[in-house]
Amino acid sequence: MTDACFIAPALVPLGQLLRLDGPEGRHAAKVRRVRVGESVLVIDGMGHAVRGSVEAVGAESADVRVAELLSEPVRAHRWVAVQALAKGGRDELAVEALTELGVDEVVAWGASRSVVRWQGKVDKGLAKWAATAREAAKQARRFSVPRVSYATTAQVCERLASAARAVLLYEAATDWLDAQFEVPAGDVVFVIGPEGGIAPDELQAFIDAGAAVKRIASQILRTSTAGVVALAQLQLLAGDKK
Secondary structure (H helix, E strand, O other): OOEEEEEEOOOOOOOOEEEEHHHHHHHHHHHOOOOOOOOOEEEEEOEEEEEEEEEEEEOOOOOEEEEEEEEEEEEEEEEEEEEOOOOOOOOHHHHHHHHHHHHOEEEOOOOOOOOOOOOHHHHHHHHHHHHHHHHHHHHHHHHEEEEEEEEOHHHHHHHHHHOOOEEEEOOOOOOOOOOOOOOOOOOEEEEEOHHHHHHHHHHHHHOOOOOEEOOOOOOOHHHHHHHHHHHHHHHHOOOOOO
């Protein structure tokens, strides 16, 4: 059975006791109902983790004796998905799946054709995305939790211009994301538009910022799945197997 996974803000050295309390402690004690002697994984969300056995369980806490120190390998690429806001929770589905696949950052983008708007509630929207990424990282047993941020179209252009490689997913593109596409080390930023499509002015702005306009499927993919397909293809092209 796979070890239950929890998040702690700070880990402790080998052999010491790590206390899970607060929301994670309640989850361990009341939801997962961990037992004394059970092996669990605890991540810090920043690339490190410990594995150990539960020594004590309280009403809303659990103590873990650290038996193993773990860390994620350093990768040559940093994957950044610019995800357009979408209705029906499809953008949160995208955040979840992208996290499971290994994205490093998800940028919420209020595209001109996005039905959902975050005016006056960016903090609330980012909090929901961050919670989704956090839970998805635990589910995937990732040691790092992706960063979430928000950007206007102008700010997306800045991210594209400064990236090692920038890609715009576009269903009408004539060029495919194929084996000839090089993915250099560094930040790889890819843009996923809303289900209403990317507006012509946004398309031109992203091209001017240096984005390669690419097609990733014969069919029209939903905004909740397009980024996942693109990330998988980019990771394959980059030889990123971690």
